[in-house]
Amino acid sequence: MKIVSAKVIVTCPGRNFVTLKIHTDQGVYGIGDGTLNGRELAVVSYLEDHVIPCLIGMDPRRIEDIWQYLYRGAYWRRGPVTMRAIAAVDMALWDIKGKMAGMPVYQLLGGRSRDGVMVYGHANGADIDQTVDAVGKYIDLGYKAIRAQTGVPGIKDAYGVGRGTMYYEPADAALPSVTGWDTRKALNYVPKLFEKLRATYGFDHHLLHDGHHRYTPQEAANLGKMLEPYQLFWLEDVTPAENQEAFKLIRQHTVTPLAVGEIFNTIWDAKDLIQNQLIDYLRATVVGAGGLTHLRRLADLASLYQIRTGCHGATDLSPVTMGCALHFDTWVPNFGIQEYMRHSEETDAVFPHDYHFDKGYLFCGEAPGHGVDIDEELAAKYPYKPAYLPVARLEDGTMWNW
Ligand code: CS2
Ligand code: MG
Secondary structure (H helix, E strand, O other): EEEEEEEEEOOOOOOOOOEEEEEEEEOOOEEEOOOOOOOHHHHHHHHHHHHHHHHHHHHHHHHHHHHHHHHHHOOOOOHHHHHHHHHHHHHHHHHHHHHHHHHHHHHHHHOOOOOEEEEEEEEEEOHHHHHHHHHHHHHHHOOOEEEEEEOOOOHHHHHHHHOOOOOOOOOEEEOOEEEEEEEEHHHHHHHHHHHHHHHHHHHOEEEEEOOOOOOOOOHHHHHHHHHHHHHHOEEEOOOOOOOOOEEEHHHHOOOOEEOOOOOOOOHHHHHHHHHHOOOOOEOOOOOOHHHHHHHHHHHHHHHHOOOOEOOOOOOOHHHHHHHHHHHHHHHOOOOOEOOOOOOHHHHHHHOOOOOEOOOOOOEOOOOOOOOOOHHHHHHHOOOOOEOOEEEEOOOOOOOEEO
16 A cells, blocks of 8 residues: 655634645545644645655554654654644644544544543633633533633733633734733732632632743743632643753642643653653643654553643644644543634535534544545635734733744
8 A cells, every 4th residue: 555645735714724635546545634823834844845755655553663754764854844734744644544444433542432522612801700611611512521711910912812702822913912911910810710619619610721831930830820719620721841850840739720731742851751640641742742643652651640641622723733632532541621712604504524513522433444535626726824823921021932
């Protein structure tokens, strides 16, 4: 069996997606996601100029060998562009293997470990009252877990606050827009949100919060401590994780569960955090961390330390990644939760898929492969549109982490 051709499809049904389609000499094809929000065309070039020429003639059944070829063979290891390109190939190859075997991907991974995949939705508002209302809407929709973000008085365009009603879409400007940050103001305000949420809805639902890399380790520890009475499911990306040791300080001071990893590309980004039991949930997902082949290695290492998965699932990860992640989540023994920001109707139409939501859970389908396709004709109607994530500056103009 051979790969005879491959192509990259870029489409923007409301936001940009990079999709790889690999064709084989047996008529079977596979689909992979290589979307890197705000840097999409770098992955397109990596795939078209440097990966696809090597793939032609290879045996698509050799998923592991092709992964090693692309990882070791580039010499320049890791990084978001390389690992997304590898992920796109890997997803497409698992799709092909599933279609050849007549089995959904979760069966190839080892079979079902659970009936459904618990997800969390994104509730946000310009202030505490609006966010409390938004959480109520998710509860009414049947969600068991909800991430809550609020605007903070005095902070310009705080992270996670949408312009629409249900979720936020940060990459919306042809050049990065400038948002603000002020830790003092956030530390004064965010705990009050969770106090009100628990007072309004009780303790039956899981609540999550994303710090989006804004706090120093000391400030993060302080926030974790202040949130303890409200029993969060997790506090995410509370400080940047390039320095994995930074989490020691946070861990020494709070039992609020910690989640990290949506920007991790490989097991090396998470190794110390996992081995020193500095986190509780790992946010790496299929497109970010080199595909299913690599993600399951991360999950296995994490399982030794009772760390559970919590795959990134914002809307900049295409339905192809969501489909693959749901097969992974259905299998992985140390599953924690799956993020789920619904895609727009336009996006769902471009990517026909067989997963569905019901009462707080997502369910992957039983179609052979990962169950997500691309309607190329429809995709062609939505050409690429430059869209950047914002940047963040402190009040005095200093660049900060968005
Ligand atoms: C966020 C993301 O979902 C999350 O937890 O941190 O929305 C992140 O901001 C985007 O994926 C960036 O592209
Ligand atoms: Mg996040």
